[in-house]
Amino acid sequence: xxxxxxxxxxxxxxxxxxxxxxxxxxxxxxxxxxxxxxxxxxxxxxxxxxxxxxxxxxxxxxxxxxxxxxxxxxxxxxxxxxxxxxxxxxxxxxxxxxxxxxxxxxxxxxxxxxxxxxxxxxxxxxxxx
Amino acid sequence: xxxxxxxxxxxxxxxxxxxxxxxxxxxxxxxxxxxxxxxxxxxxxxxxxxxxxxxxxxxxxxxxxxxxxxxxxxxxxxxxxxxxxxxxxx
Numbered sequence: 001x002x003x004x005x006x007x008x009x010x011x012x013x014x015x016x017x018x019x020x021x022x023x024x025x026x027x028x029x030x031x032x033x034x035x036x037x038x039x040x041x042x043x044x045x046x047x048x049x050x051x052x053x054x055x056x057x058x059x060x061x062x063x064x065x066x067x068x069x070x071x072x073x074x075x076x077x078x079x080x081x082x083x084x085x086x087x088x089x090x091x092x093x094x095x096x097x098x099x100x101x102x103x104x105x106x107x108x109x110x111x112x113x114x115x116x117x118x119x120x121x122x123x124x125x126x127x128x129x
Numbered sequence: 130x131x132x133x134x135x136x137x138x139x140x141x142x143x144x145x146x147x148x149x150x151x152x153x154x155x156x157x158x159x160x161x162x163x164x165x166x167x168x169x170x171x172x173x174x175x176x177x178x179x180x181x182x183x184x185x186x187x188x189x190x191x192x193x194x195x196x197x198x199x200x201x202x203x204x205x206x207x208x209x210x211x212x213x214x215x216x217x218x219x
Contacts, residue, residue: 025149027151067145068144
């Protein structure tokens, strides 16, 4: 975490110049050392990446919209979420805004997926296709 | 050719903007002009976007960081949309 949250130069509703700096716009601020360790991607992370490519190729939104929703998270959620957790949050928000599906459809699908079980192993053979 | 000097506007609208906070109010010179490109401040909200020129603006470290600059004469280039820049008349 680059800065303790209580010193975060961020406000949802900026009242003056200093407060108007948003969490992601951290150029020039002191930060923590960068973790340079390589890591592999989980399957779900690759799927989120593919979902962004599909969504933007089909014209539902652009990378600008992806960034906008992530920037609007605010520092607490921005730091709590991992990189691809931020992405999937933003992809979902942008797809809802673009009318790709409704919240009712999303809720029903989430229940259907949850019913398959906690792990990919639990879900083995549960697909119709 | 005359060097064109510009100042980055000191605007602080809440929302998706690409102009870094630390460059607002700073003065630089146009290194080259690029574009036009769709305005990301409109694209980010899914509305139709104006095509705007963008400029690569060169700033000195002294201008950006003041006396904190380790190498004051080093430069930094940033690509900034035209509506964030005000020409400076010498």
